Each structure stands twice: as C-alpha cells, then as structure tokens.
Amino acid sequence: MAGADATGASNLAWVRRAPAVVLVALLWLVAGLFTPVAAQAPPPPPPTVAPPKAYVLVDADTGAVVAASADRVPRPPASLTKVLTALAVSATLPHGGTLPISARAAAQPANKVDARAGQAWPINDAMHVMLLQSANDIALAFAEAVGGSAEGFQGVLARTATEVGMQDPSTWRDPAGLDDKESVGGGNTVSARDLAIAGRALIADPWLSPISAKPRYRFTAPSGVVHDALNHNKMVLGRYPGAIGGKTGFTRKSGNSLFASAQRNGRTMVAVVMDTKDTYGFTAQLFDRGFATPVKAQGGFERLPPLRLPAAAKILPPPLPVSPAATVPPSSVVPSPEQVTGATGSPFKTALPEPSALVATPVAGPGEDLVGLPLVAAVGSLVVIFVVGCHHQSRRRRRRSDYRVPSRRLAP
Numbered sequence: 430m431a432g433a434d435a436t437g438a439s440n441l442a443w444v445r446r447a448p449a450v451v452l453v454a455l456l457w458l459v460a461g462l463f464t465p466v467a468a469q470a471p472p473p474p475p476p477t478v479a480p481p482k483a484y485v486l487v488d489a490d491t492g493a494v495v496a497a498s499a500d501r502v503p504r505p506p507a508s509l510t511k512v513l514t515a516l517a518v519s520a521t522l523p524h525g526g527t528l529p530i531s532a533r534a535a536a537q538p539a540n541k542v543d544a545r546a547g548q549a550w551p552i553n554d555a556m557h558v559m560l561l562q563s564a565n566d567i568a569l570a571f572a573e574a575v576g577g578s579a580e581g582f583q584g585v586l587a588r589t590a591t592e593v594g595m596q597d598p599s600t601w602r603d604p605a606g607l608d609d610k611e612s613v614g615g616g617n618t619v620s621a622r623d624l625a626i627a628g629r630a631l632i633a634d635p636w637l638s639p640i641s642a643k644p645r646y647r648f649t650a651p652s653g654v655v656h657d658a659l660n661h662n663k664m665v666l667g668r669y670p671g672a673i674g675g676k677t678g679f680t681r682k683s684g685n686s687l688f689a690s691a692q693r694n695g696r697t698m699v700a701v702v703m704d705t706k707d708t709y710g711f712t713a714q715l716f717d718r719g720f721a722t723p724v725k726a727q728g729g730f731e732r733l734p735p736l737r738l739p740a741a742a743k744i745l746p747p748p749l750p751v752s753p754a755a756t757v758p759p760s761s762v763v764p765s766p767e768q769v770t771g772a773t774g775s776p777f778k779t780a781l782p783e784p785s786a787l788v789a790t791p792v793a794g795p796g797e798d799l800v801g802l803p804l805v806a807a808v809g810s811l812v813v814i815f816v817v818g819c820h821h822q823s824r825r826r827r828r829r830s831d832y833r834v835p836s837r838r839l840a841p
Contacts (some may be wrong), residue, residue: 441580465530478548480711481498482504482701482705483498484500484621484702484705485701486699486700487629487698488698488704489698489699490724492734493727493730494548494731495698495719496715496718503597503600503618504619504620505683505830506606506619506683507682508563508605508677508678509676510586510606510617511568511604511606512676512688513586513590513593514559514571514586516634516637517585517739518571519637520589520739521575521740522574524552524556525552525553526552527551528571529573531546531569532546533579534567534573536566538565538607539563540564542562542564543566543650544564544650548650548651550567550570550650550651553603555567555570557648558656558658561645561659561661562660563678569613578785579612582604582691583601583602584609588603591606592738593630595734596729597666598618599617599618599623600619602614603616606680608680615830617677617682621703625688625699626734628690630738631674632674632690641675642673643660644660645658664687664689664691664713668713669691671715671716673691676688683703684703685706686702686708689701689716694720698715700715700719
C-alpha cells in the first residue's frame with residue numbers, strides 16, 4: 430500500500446507540474462517563431478547569354494531611345510516585316526471585306542494557315558492569323574490584294590515605311606519576310622530602330638493593336654475548319670506582366686527576332702531585338718530597364734520622329750471593344766505625347782486591352798514576412814493544448830480525491 434501511495438503521489442506531482450511544463454513549451458515555441466532565420470546564400474547568377482546582334486528600347490509615350498545597340502544597321506527582319514505589311518493593309522483594305530486567295534499565295538511555305546486557292550477569307554480573320562501565327566500565305570494574299578502582285582506590293586511597303594517615319598536605309602521585297610530561295614526578290618533588310626518606329630505605329634492603330642495583344646483567336650475558316658490560333662508571342666501568354674502585343678520572327682538567316690510592347694503604371698515601352706539566343710529574357714530585361722528610367726531622366730536621350738500612321742483607312746475599323754477616345758485622328762500625324770497624355774498617362778493606354786488580367790498578385794513582396802498565419806495557428810493550437818491539459822488535470826484530481834478518502838476510512 431505504501432508503494433501504491435508513493436506511485437500515486439508521484440503521478441499527482443507530475444499532474445500538478447503539467448500546466449507549467451505546457452506553459453514553458455508554449456513560450457519556447459513562440460520565441461522560436463520570432464527567432465530570425467539565418468540568411469541563405471544567394472542563388473548563383475544565371476548563365477551569361479550573348480546580347481542580340483541589334484536591339485533598341487523606346488519609351489513609346491515620349492519617343493525617347495532608352496537603350497540601343499547597332500540599332501541603325503539594316504538586318505534581315507524575318508516576319509517582323511509583317512508589322513509593316515499590316516500597317517499597309519490597315520490603311521488600304523476595308524477591314525470588314527474579304528481577301529481572295531490565289532494559287533501563288535496558297536503555295537507559300539510555312540508558317541501558313543492552309544488557305545486554299547479560290548477561297549475568300551474575311552479580312553479580319555486573315556489579319557488575326559497573320560499577326561498571331563505569322564501566316565505567310567495570308568501575307569502574300571494581302572500583298573496581291575493591295576499591290577496587285579507581290580512585286581507590286583514592294584512599292585507599297587516602301588511608301589508605308591516613309592509615311593510612318595522610318596529613316597534608315599532599308600530594302601522591301603517580300604511581304605512575309607522570307608529571305609531564302611522561296612522569297613520574293615531575296616528578302617528584306619531594315620534596322621531595329623525603324624522596326625521600333627513601325628511597332629510604335631502598330632500599337633497606336635485601333636484595329637491592329639488589339640489583335641496583336643490577343644493570346645488566342647478562334648474562328649471558322651472558309652473550308653469549315655475551326656481554327657484556334659495561339660499567339661506565337663509568348664510575352665502576351667504570361668511571360669511578362671503587362672505585355673500588350675508584338676510580333677515574332679525567325680529565319681535561318683535572321684535568327685530569332687521580336688518586336689514587343691508592354692505597359693506599366695500608365696507608361697508604354699516598345700522593344701525590338703534582332704538575332705538573339707534569349708528572345709524573351711533579354712526583352713524582359715529591356716522592359717524592366719525602361720520602366721525603371723524616369724521620364725525626367727530622358728532629357729538628353731535621342732528621340733524617334735513624331736508618331737505617324739499611314740494614310741487613313743478607306744473605312745472605319747470593325748466594331749471592337751475600344752474606347753472612342755482611342756480612335757486615331759483623321760490626320761496621319763498622331764498628336765504629340767504632351768498633347769494627349771495629361772491626366773490619362775500613355776497615349777496608347779485607351780487603345781489597348783488592360784494588362785491587369787495577366788499580372789499575378791503576389792502573396793508577399795521581397796523581404797516581407799510570411800510567418801503571420803502560421804504563428805497564429807501555432808499559438809492557437811498550444812493554447813488549446815494548455816486548456817485541455819488543465820481540464821484533464823482537474824478531472825484527475827477529483828477522481829483521485831474520490832478514491833483516496835474512502836480507502837483511508839477502510840484502512841485497519
């Protein structure tokens with residue numbers, strides 16, 4: 430009986446100390462949550478990638494050239510040619526009309542959308558597949574519709590280049606940008622700076638700008654085939670928050686090239702990279718640099734010529750979800766940024782789809798503490814354990830008291 434009393438006393442002593450033990454554990458865990466974690470070593474720098482053979486970054490609102498390298502040297506543009514082809518078409522053909530497909534157009538090499546000779550494509554659908562999927566068959570069909578033939582379209586391209594303000598020596602022969610034995614006349618050459626001038630005009634065009642910004646476009650071709658045209662420009666597919674359009678290009682001769690545009694905080698940037706191994710990574714770096722450069726720091730920067738569009742289109746653009754304020758004035762000269770910005774910010778803003786849907790909201794920014802929720806959960810759990818422990822101890826005390834009192838009364 431003495432041994433049993435000793436064991437019971439020991440158990441009772443442990444139960445009496447249980448709240449203190451739980452409380453100490455609680456304080457220890459809470460203190461551990463607030464103890465700073467040792468800083469981890471920074472990740473290794475990314476592998477070095479050679480810069481593009483030519484590039485330029487332009488503040489589209491002010492025309493300031495923020496960064497450039499070999500930007501005035503003519504180079505093969507590949508399918509970036511289609512930016513100028515699209516501007517010529519927008520200024521010439523009725524946007525709600527149809528585009529006849531010739532045998533020559535249907536025989537163009539890939540990329541192509543399988544347009545067949547004798548078909549008549551809606552011009553709006555055709556423009557979508559040319560800008561989003563770089564359809565060479567559609568580009569040549571546009572050239573024939575505007576210039577009478579691919580060769581006749583060469584003069585149209587040259588005239589359009591002059592109208593939008595291109596300034597460097599250039600050669601315009603192929604409407605799609607081909608530059609091999611299947612090209613028209615051997616292909617084209619143009620500088621990155623002049624392509625930025627054309628790109629700046631494209632994002633100011635109320636018909637072309639929303640097209641180039643679409644991630645995808647679904648339509649039914651004249652053959653009855655349903656097409657789901659995915660934009661080849663990965664910047665608008667989530668590679669860069671705020672990307673609002675552009676055009677990709679590649680041939681073996683030209684390498685990978687890209688015209689891209691992006692918006693952030695009411696500002697618009699245009700970038701052109703030519704012959705690069707890191708098309709999207711380098712373009713993203715250019716955009717980050719541009720948005721980090723304040724407008725007030727652009728005082729000594731070189732400027733592009735005033736923003737101009739080709740001659741006015743024959744008809745108004747088809748109904749699109751574009752604000753009337755974004756309609757380009759009848760004059761081919763677009764008002765200066767000082768005339769149109771004011772309280773609205775970028776002159777391109779209302780003519781472009783809002784990029785906010787592409788921007789992911791971070792849980793916490795760099796350096797912010799994410800311990801709040803786990804801390805509350807941990808403290809709450811320990812408080813529950815503490816209360817349950819106290820309640821359990823109280824019940825054991827009552828049970829032991831009910832057992833020991835009658836046992837003493839029965840002792841001899």
